Amino acid sequence: MSGGLVALLDDVAAITKLAAASVDDIGAAAARAGSKAIGVVVDDAAVTPRYVTGFTPDRELPIIWRIARGSLRNKVLFILPAALLLSQFLPGAIPPILMLGGAYLCYEGAEKVYEAVSGHKEGHTGEEPVALTGQAHEEQMVAGAIRTDFILSAEIMAISLAEVADQTFWLRAATLVVVALLITALVYGVVGLIVKMDDFGLRLANGASGAGRSFGRGLVRSMPKVLAALSVIGTAAMLWVGGHIILVGLDDFGVGGPFDFFHGLAVTAGNAVPFAQGVTEWLVETVGSGLFGLLVGAVIVGALHLRPGRKAH
Template sequence: MSSGLFALLDDVAALAKLAAASVDDVGAAAGRATAKAAGVVIDDTAVTPQYVQGIAAERELPIVKRIAIGSLRNKLFIILPVALLLSQFAPQALTPILMLGATYLCFEGAEKIWGRLTGHANHELPAAAMAEGGKEAEEKTVRGAIRTDLILSAEIMVIALNEVASEAFWPRLIILLVVAFVITIVVYGVVALIVKMDDVGLSLRERSSAFAQRVGHALVVGMPKVLATLSTVGIVAMLWVGGHILLVGTHEVGWHGPYDIVHHLEEAVRPAAGAAGPALAWLANTACSAVIGLVVGSLVVAIVSVLPFGHKKAADDAH
């Protein structure tokens, strides 16, 4: 009887150790998957602040919260189920779907650039539109932000999925759930901090400390410039991420030319730059991806502009 009890306790202890090891493995894999997607996380963080730039202070955090919730819904209820099903039953479909989303991302970035160059950039100033259009304009802006997030989140989740493709289904699901929550909290936590820094500056300017006042003044003066810079970085990020997805995607579906050219350029830059080689190789790849994104996006802008709904959109933007 006692030997049976001890044997049972040994089995329970072994199971507990196995479970602990599994948790450690899942945690480590989630960490690797999250780190692998770090580049796109930075892009997502740069893109989002443009949607709250210049709006009333009391609406900033509620809008960031709404976009964050929409982002989490994108990951949990759209991207994750589709990615898991496709990776399980039709893994060859993941790349074309991702490329389609990347083309839309390139279109968004190119449209904003051409809007700035031609002076028809009203549609890329969501804050001004919200100030004039009230709740309806805010709803449209939030939907636009969540739609853009869908593409960036898809890239993040697919990168994470590729990193843990060898895992069994349930560990893979748990890892991707962890990635979805961690990425969303990090991105929108940082975005919330960025958009509220000017309010922190105003608070510091009212302190009695001369140092606090100087810091507060620097934040108040500097944050609009930081947000404007992030808006530009966000546009470039759309082109870079979209172009890079297309570059890698064409290689995976069998058209190797563009990828090979960029790869050879990276390999030429790397040894020639010495210690700075890896950084410059990355910059070369990023620049090429952004150019590809701009070219593809501009072609889509040109095509859309001659379609009936393209004419209607242009008329709406002019007003």
């Protein structure tokens, strides 16, 4: 009897160790996959605040919560099953899809650069936003944000899937679920903090403490700069991630010239700075990927802006 109990306990211990190892594998895979998608994550966090601009403060967090729920629904109910089916039955389609997504990121980044340089912006009326509380307007803004999020979420999930494509089906599924949950929480948690930061600053500025008032006023004054910096970082991240995806994809399809060129530059630069070789190689390769992404995006933007029948700004 005691021998059977000991054997049972050994089995339970073995199963527990296996489960713990699986959790570690999922966590490690999710961390690796999520880190590759960080450029899209930054852009997602930079894009979303504009959808709550102009609403009264009491509606900002409820709107962000609605967008976050829609984002999670996009990832878990639509994108994740499609990604898993592709990886299981048509894995060869993943690299071209990733490259198309990379080209879209390059286009988005280059379009933002074009808007900044030319001063033109699609849909810009020149009017300042006003406080709007109408339910129809809120529904329209939430629906637009969720549609935009679908594209960014698809890129995040596709990049994440590429990092675990050689794992088992269930590990891929669990990793993508973890990535979907964590990245959605990260993006919309950060968006909520950004959107409410000026309200927090105003509250401090109207407080009794002299130091608190000074900090609050500084916080309110700095938020436009923070949002502007976040937008620039998001644009750079899109170009870097998109360019890198296309470079790697071309290399996988046997067109290794561009990838080898930038990789060779990175190695040469790293050898020239031996005390910071790893950082230098990463920096040069990142800048190279960003420039390549800007070139690809500029070609797409130019083609779209010169297409026949396009309405002028």
